[in-house]
Amino acid sequence: MxxxxxxxxxxxxxxxxxxxxxxxxxxxxxxxxxxxxxxxxxxxxxxxxxxxxxxxxxxxxxxxxxxxxxxxxxxxxxxxxxxxxxxxxxxxxxxxxxxxxxxxxxxxxxxxxxxxxxxxxxxxxxxxxxxxxxxxDKRDIKDFRLAVPSSEGVFFFMVHEILRLEADRNYTIIHLINKRPFIASKTLKYFEDMLAKFRFVRTHKSHLVNIDHIIRISNNNEFIILSDGSRIEVSRRKKDEVQRQLNI
CATH class of the missing domain: 3.40.50.2300 (Response regulator)
Structure with a gap:
């Protein structure tokens, strides 16, 4: 009780x-x-x-x-x-x-x-x-530090450190700059809602990507390359949204 x-x-x-x-x-x-x-x-x-x-x-x-x-x-x-x-x-x-x-x-x-x-x-x-x-105490939400509990403990990081987030059933794999990925017990939709005011784009049902880390998009717009070299698929349903967000 x-x-x-x-x-x-x-x-x-x-x-x-x-x-x-x-x-x-x-x-x-x-x-x-x-x-x-x-x-x-x-x-x-x-x-x-x-x-x-x-x-x-x-x-x-x-x-x-x-x-x-x-x-x-x-x-x-x-x-x-x-x-x-x-x-x-x-x-x-x-x-x-x-x-x-x-x-x-x-x-x-x-x-x-x-x-x-x-x-x-x-x-x-x-x-x-x-x-x-x-x-x-921060004047701007963009200066907030994010806290994400996981089975390993609580991870603290700034939003700009996020490369991408990847859905894994009801969990999310968070990929950060120069750090190993970790698994959070929240859905990708949860993080998509939280990061709505930041520069992120849903490229696929399984991927939410930090726009500031996109360095190239393929000629056919079927995948993007991030600053760490990772190649992320762009689904047909998301192509128009990705192009709009990237001003293509």
């Missing part, structure tokens, strides 16, 4: 989420609430949650400030936010979870299920929180 803590400065939002948890998430056995980071800090002197529902947009100290408090115990976090695309991207780039207000009960249930499947150590989770804090 899970002990949870809700941190949100809006009383109504706290109450709504509390009721949703009681109604739809029986695995959460105990719920406490706090209206500020300071109140949460005081509460956690005697109440240690397994899972924290953390509002991003709060006055004075926001949700991200809470993660930087010293001596925080080992807990998982699900961020709560209104439609703040910058914050959402920062959270996603740090391999962390979030829910959008107003919270949908099914989304809440799925987020708690994902909590059970997360396998990061305390140290790894702290690194993810630190990565999130660093991303939030």
């Amino acid at each position: 899970i002990k949870a803590l809700i941190i949100d400065d809006e009383p109504r939002a706290r109450n709504v989420l509390h009721q949703l948890i009681l109604t739809y998430v029986p695995d959460i056995s105990e719920v406490r609430t706090a209206g500020s980071v300071d109140e949460a800090k005081s509460l956690m002197e005697f109440y240690l949650p397994d899972l924290v529902f953390l509002d991003v947009e709060m006055p004075h100290q926001n949700g991200f400030d809470f993660l930087q408090l010293p001596n925080n115990p080992d807990f998982d976090v699900i961020f709560i936010t209104a439609h703040n695309s910058y914050a959402i991207q920062a959270i996603r780039f740090s391999a962390l979870d979030y829910l959008l207000k107003p919270i949908d009960p099914e989304d809440l249930q799925e987020a708690v299920k994902r909590h059970y499947t997360r396998s990061e150590s305390f140290r790894q989770r702290k690194l993810l929180f630190d990565n999130l804090a660093a991303n939030i």
Whole structure:
């Protein structure tokens, strides 16, 4: 069973989420609430949650400030936010979870299920929180650092280091500059959505390619060559899109 803590400065939002948890998430056995980071800090002197529902947009100290408090115990976090695309991207780039207000009960249930499947150590989770804090401080999403958990641990890298991403059933093989590939337990579609604002093109159902690393396209437009020498197929269905993206 899970002990949870809700941190949100809006009383109504706290109450709504509390009721949703009681109604739809029986695995959460105990719920406490706090209206500020300071109140949460005081509460956690005697109440240690397994899972924290953390509002991003709060006055004075926001949700991200809470993660930087010293001596925080080992807990998982699900961020709560209104439609703040910058914050959402920062959270996603740090391999962390979030829910959008107003919270949908099914989304809440799925987020708690994902909590059970997360396998990061305390140290790894702290690194993810630190990565999130660093991303939030950036002025441009293009400067975000990406965190990708795998069976080997958590990999951190900049988007411009990605050569290409390759589908492997429900997994993705990530190819980086001057580094060995590794396998991420996310679909290629997941990364395609995340990288939508960057210069990537889907050349095939199995390949997502960094446009900045394309050095040549064949005369018949059936394949491209990347800066590492790899040759990537361009499917018939994707030819027009590839040509458009490359201004051919």
